Amino acid sequence: MEKILKGNAVIGQSGGPTAAINATLSGVIRGAFEASCIEKIFGMRNGIEGLLGERLVALDDLAADEEGLKILEQTPAAALGSCRKKLPDPHSTEPKDIAVFEKIFEVFEKNDIRYFFYIGGNDSMDTVAKLSEYSKKNQYEIRLIGVPKTIDNDLVGTDHTPGFGSAAKFIATTVREIVRDCSVYTQRSVTIVEIMGRDAGWLTASSAIGRIVDGCAPDYVYLPECPFDEELFFNNIEKSFKEKSGVVIAVSEGLQFADGRYVGEGSQSGSVDVFGHKYLSGTGKVLENMVRERLGCKVRSVELNLPQRCAGHLISLTDIEESVRIGKAAVVAASQGESGVMMTFVRDGSVDYNCNVEPKSVLEIANKTKYVPQEYLTENKDNVTDDCCKYLLPLICGECDLKYSQGLPIHIAI
Amino acid sequence: MEKILKGNAVIGQSGGPTAAINATLSGVIRGAFEASCIEKIFGMRNGIEGLLGERLVALDDLAADEEGLKILEQTPAAALGSCRKKLPDPHSTEPKDIAVFEKIFEVFEKNDIRYFFYIGGNDSMDTVAKLSEYSKKNQYEIRLIGVPKTIDNDLVGTDHTPGFGSAAKFIATTVREIVRDCSVYTQRSVTIVEIMGRDAGWLTASSAIGRIVDGCAPDYVYLPECPFDEELFFNNIEKSFKEKSGVVIAVSEGLQFADGRYVGEGSQSGSVDVFGHKYLSGTGKVLENMVRERLGCKVRSVELNLPQRCAGHLISLTDIEESVRIGKAAVVAASQGESGVMMTFVRDGSVDYNCNVEPKSVLEIANKTKYVPQEYLTENKDNVTDDCCKYLLPLICGECDLKYSQGLPIHIAI
Numbered sequence: 097m098e099k100i101l102k103g104n105a106v107i108g109q110s111g112g113p114t115a116a117i118n119a120t121l122s123g124v125i126r127g128a129f130e131a132s133c134i135e136k137i138f139g140m141r142n143g144i145e146g147l148l149g150e151r152l153v154a155l156d157d158l159a160a161d162e163e164g165l166k167i168l169e170q171t172p173a174a175a176l177g178s179c180r181k182k183l184p185d186p187h188s189t190e191p192k193d194i195a196v197f198e199k200i201f202e203v204f205e206k207n208d209i210r211y212f213f214y215i216g217g218n219d220s221m222d223t224v225a226k227l228s229e230y231s232k233k234n235q236y237e238i239r240l241i242g243v244p245k246t247i248d249n250d251l252v253g254t255d256h257t258p259g260f261g262s263a264a265k266f267i268a269t270t271v272r273e274i275v276r277d278c279s280v281y282t283q284r285s286v287t288i289v290e291i292m293g294r295d296a297g298w299l300t301a302s303s304a305i306g307r308i309v310d311g312c313a314p315d316y317v318y319l320p321e322c323p324f325d326e327e328l329f330f331n332n333i334e335k336s337f338k339e340k341s342g343v344v345i346a347v348s349e350g351l352q353f354a355d356g357r358y359v360g361e362g363s364q365s366g367s368v369d370v371f372g373h374k375y376l377s378g379t380g381k382v383l384e385n386m387v388r389e390r391l392g393c394k395v396r397s398v399e400l401n402l403p404q405r406c407a408g409h410l411i412s413l414t415d416i417e418e419s420v421r422i423g424k425a426a427v428v429a430a431s432q433g434e435s436g437v438m439m440t441f442v443r444d445g446s447v448d449y450n451c452n453v454e455p456k457s458v459l460e461i462a463n464k465t466k467y468v469p470q471e472y473l474t475e476n477k478d479n480v481t482d483d484c485c486k487y488l489l490p491l492i493c494g495e496c497d498l499k500y501s502q503g504l505p506i507h508i509a510i
Numbered sequence: 511m512e513k514i515l516k517g518n519a520v521i522g523q524s525g526g527p528t529a530a531i532n533a534t535l536s537g538v539i540r541g542a543f544e545a546s547c548i549e550k551i552f553g554m555r556n557g558i559e560g561l562l563g564e565r566l567v568a569l570d571d572l573a574a575d576e577e578g579l580k581i582l583e584q585t586p587a588a589a590l591g592s593c594r595k596k597l598p599d600p601h602s603t604e605p606k607d608i609a610v611f612e613k614i615f616e617v618f619e620k621n622d623i624r625y626f627f628y629i630g631g632n633d634s635m636d637t638v639a640k641l642s643e644y645s646k647k648n649q650y651e652i653r654l655i656g657v658p659k660t661i662d663n664d665l666v667g668t669d670h671t672p673g674f675g676s677a678a679k680f681i682a683t684t685v686r687e688i689v690r691d692c693s694v695y696t697q698r699s700v701t702i703v704e705i706m707g708r709d710a711g712w713l714t715a716s717s718a719i720g721r722i723v724d725g726c727a728p729d730y731v732y733l734p735e736c737p738f739d740e741e742l743f744f745n746n747i748e749k750s751f752k753e754k755s756g757v758v759i760a761v762s763e764g765l766q767f768a769d770g771r772y773v774g775e776g777s778q779s780g781s782v783d784v785f786g787h788k789y790l791s792g793t794g795k796v797l798e799n800m801v802r803e804r805l806g807c808k809v810r811s812v813e814l815n816l817p818q819r820c821a822g823h824l825i826s827l828t829d830i831e832e833s834v835r836i837g838k839a840a841v842v843a844a845s846q847g848e849s850g851v852m853m854t855f856v857r858d859g860s861v862d863y864n865c866n867v868e869p870k871s872v873l874e875i876a877n878k879t880k881y882v883p884q885e886y887l888t889e890n891k892d893n894v895t896d897d898c899c900k901y902l903l904p905l906i907c908g909e910c911d912l913k914y915s916q917g918l919p920i921h922i923a924i
Contacts, residue, residue, distance in 0.1 A: 113691050142696050173690040180695075269823050269918055276587040276921060277527050277820040281594075282556050287816075309916045401812045402701075406691040409683050410823055412917065492917035502723045503826065503906035504683055507690060 101237060103210025104136040105427075106152065109245075110143035110216035110223065111180065113173035114259030115266075115408045116419040117215055117245045121175060122165045123423020124213045124243065129159035130424075133431050134211055139510065143216070144223055145179035148196065150203050153510065164508060169416055170498050171507040172408030183223050186230040197230045204238055211239050211430050215423070217246035217257070221438055221462040228436035228458060239430040242438035242458050243423055247405045249298035252464045253456045254440035258422055259405075261415030261491035264302035266407040267291060267400060268492055271303040271346060272312050274398060278342035285394040286333055286343050286387050289314065290380030292404050293348040297321050297468045298488075299404065301480045303346040305492060308485040315343050320350035321468045322477040324359055329383075330390060332478055349379050349399075359383065409505050413494025418451065425453040449490035515651060517624025518550040519841075520566065523659075524557035524630035524637065525594065527587035528673030529680075529822045530833040531629055531659045535589060536579045537837020538627045538657065543573035544838075545845050548625055553924065557630070558637055559593035562610065564617050567924065578922060583830055584912050585921040586822030597637050600644040611644045618652055625653050625844050629837070631660035631671070635852055635876040642850035642872060653844040656852035656872050657837055661819045663712035666878045667870045668854035672836055673819075675829030675905035678716035680821040681705055681814060682906055685717040685760060686726050688812060692756035699808040700747055700801050701758045703728065704794030706818050708764040711735050711882045712902075713818065715894045717760040719906060722899040728760040735882045736891040737768035743797075744804060746892055763793050763813075773797065823919050827908025832865065839867040863904035 105128045109117055121139075128134045137159055141151040153176070158164050168175060184193035203209070214224050224242040231238055244251050247263035271289055278287045291300040297319025307313035315336050318324060329345075336343045351359040360379035380397030387395040418441065426439045437455035444450050472484035499506045519542045523531055535553075542548045551573055555565040567590070572578050582589060598607035617623070628638050638656040645652055658665050661677035685703055692701045705714040711733025721727035730746050732738060743759075750757045765773040774793035794811030801809040832855065840853045851869035858864050886898035913920045 109694075113694050142694075145696065171690070172687050174694045177696070178694040265917055270817055270821070272918065272921070273586050273820040273822055274816050276585070276822075277816050280523075280527050280556075280588045280592040282559065282591070306918055309918055310921075312921065396816075398815045398817075399813065400817075402688050402691050402810075403684055403812075403814075403817075406687040407684070408687055408690075489916060494917065495912075495914055498909075500909055502903060503679055503908065504686065504720055504723055507686070507724075507726065 100133050101210050102133050103208050105134045105211035106138040106140055106209045107213045108140040108143040109174035109176045109178050110220040114245055114247050114405050115172040115262040115411050116259040116415050118171050118175045119169040119416045119419035120215050120243055120258050120423040122168045123420035125155055125159045127424035127427025131427050131431050139176045142177035143179040145181045148199055167506055167508040172406040175510045183226045186226045201236050213241050213426055215243045215245050221458050225458045225462045239435040241426045241430050243426045248296055250296035250465050252466045253461045255443040258419035261412040263404050265412040265492035266410045267302045268305040271314055272306045275344045278344050282341055284341050288380045288383050288397040289346045290349055290399040294350040295465050297348045300346050300348040301484055302488055304480050305485050305488050308482055314346040316345045317479045318347045319468055320348045323354035324351045351379050411496050412492045413496050416496055422453050429455045514547050515624050516547050517622045519548045519625035520552040520554055520623045521627045522554040522557040523588035523590045523592050524634040528659055528661050528819050529586040529676040529825050530673040530829050532585050532589045533583040533830045533833035534629050534657055534672050534837040536582045537834035539569055539573045541838035541841025545841050547845050553590045556591035557593040559595045562613055581920055581922040586820040589924045597640045600640045615650050627655050627840055629657045629659050635872050639872045639876045653849040655840045655844050657840045662710055664710035664879050666880045667875045669857040672833035675826040677818050679826040679906035680824045681716045682719040685728055686720045689758045692758050696755055698755050702794045702797050702811040703760045704763055704813040707762040709879050711762045714760050714762040715882055715898055716902055718894050719899050719902050722896055728758040730759045731893045732761045733882055734762045734764035738765045738773055765793050825910050826906045827910050830910055836867050843869045
């Protein structure tokens, strides 16, 4: 057992918002409030960016406000604000790089911060790893914990990520509604639904879940894990038209041709974000135009866009409960001496779905991507298998009893 | 009191799907099941198109299935299928036009159909009006009733239309979630949300409702009822940037410049539907590109697209209850001798919201458009007034207790 480290805690949120990132924030706040080793609880505004600017907010009142925490758990998008700041190499000898780490640890020391919780995706784990590296070199004792969040479900080392289940539930539900909408006319039509996922196709795969529930799902599902085959795409549409008038196809925004070009690339500016990722969108629109030119039938594309990550009105109870739980578990792990770790979900082998929470070294996790495995794709590579749907299904189960006021879900601002 | 007309009933759905059109179908089925003058209840597949092809489906079993009707009321998109067929002029002397009406009345007579209920929007009321005209010339006694449905809320003679409240609730909720999502970064950004509405801006206006609830709503709202002023648009963004980083703007797809050109026209094929309406989309994308070129800041556009009309997972209890009620009332009106009418909502003057259902001549309603009145626009024409929000608010109130199975809302197919 580690010695008890007394001090204050700081919590940050980073990367793209999700509908569950505030549930994890609530979990960390709840855990910190209960932990005897933690005194004050701070939030950093806009993640590490706000920490550098010493923009801290006291969360102690909220920690004692059960109703407030409940509302926080149903509020989408990072309540503390977010950032996409990338830290420099902790081994850099450049004065401007060293200054960044010195400033961060100065803020830690000044506020007696001994517990650092960072809720985020892959790039945020990179931040935890770098702070962890740097902390080994200096004399300041602090426990640094990453808590995963990403709708993309593309972090390695965890069965799935908090936030993914709610996004998957929104996508599965919405695509089924689109399938119904597109089946009302006798006129032939193709509807292409573009779903988020630059590298990994987990979200797009989720659109297929309805197939194992009651058979209602898109006709074809194309993931970025397999090169996009134009001939297969058109042959499938023509095959479907022999049986039905309205064909619905789900595609990932990150779909690529065999030569590595993004399908949506033609319509892009080619700009990249600070992590070097290409901005993508327009894959559905490109395919829509291809269908119009080649088949001449009615065709439309629907980009599910931002609501995929912020639809707080349709969150998965499983996801929200787990998001709170992993936040609480992060505090327990830290108080027991863990540092430089990310909390992960490990699915046990029981028939009824269950996940345990375990810490894993953040070095094993940062800057890696978990793809949809090839065995989850059908032989034709134009859909996902039932086994894939069975992996996904428990994550979208359960509905939250949301609080509404005058017809609208209630949100909280911190 | 009219004499009692005994016979069978047929129900059809027409025009674009909504999340409430099946609740109205359920209401008509419930009403017909209770009406002593109606024996068998038929549905026409794909509206008048299916009637011409004599594709009728018996609905008597469903009428006695309370659980089935409840699921029908939460199933989005026309369960009987829909069409966009326009009937010819009933006074036409062209043999091919006369043949259409002769065929329809032959199907009526063959199936002893004495009650005709047509659930649809403006174009569907045109169908009821034409059948009504034609029926006056022939000897066949039938009562023809239009039951409104359109998410656009653009029918005259009714306080609002069934289906609108659910679409408005989805839009108000989703745009607020987008506002939260776009407020998490310190980086300046503009987010343009494109909302359905070719001629009337009711749906776009709904995005503002949150403002009178808790202040959370888009910064600006531009409707097609007012010429789009590019300078006002950019001045407003720059004004907002002085106070905040994330600006959210709601725009109607049918936004037009002062000279009548559609803002989204540049990106369109110029094709028109059978009623001569121009297909529009891309208004958000055009504005996105304008902002990128002129301001150079981060900008994105979100087209809410099909989910606006088919998001059965987020329906308004007020809308669904009213949709059932107006369907039932249609049968009562028909059994009392009404024909050639559309059922309408009349808001009474009480402090608590209440609407009565009344029949009005379909001739007063078909082929007209109810616009958002100018007094509902702010002086600057860059938002809607609080009075507009107060008119809209009761229509989105109340949440339905939806039935789910394995994480997904249950739907029914007929």
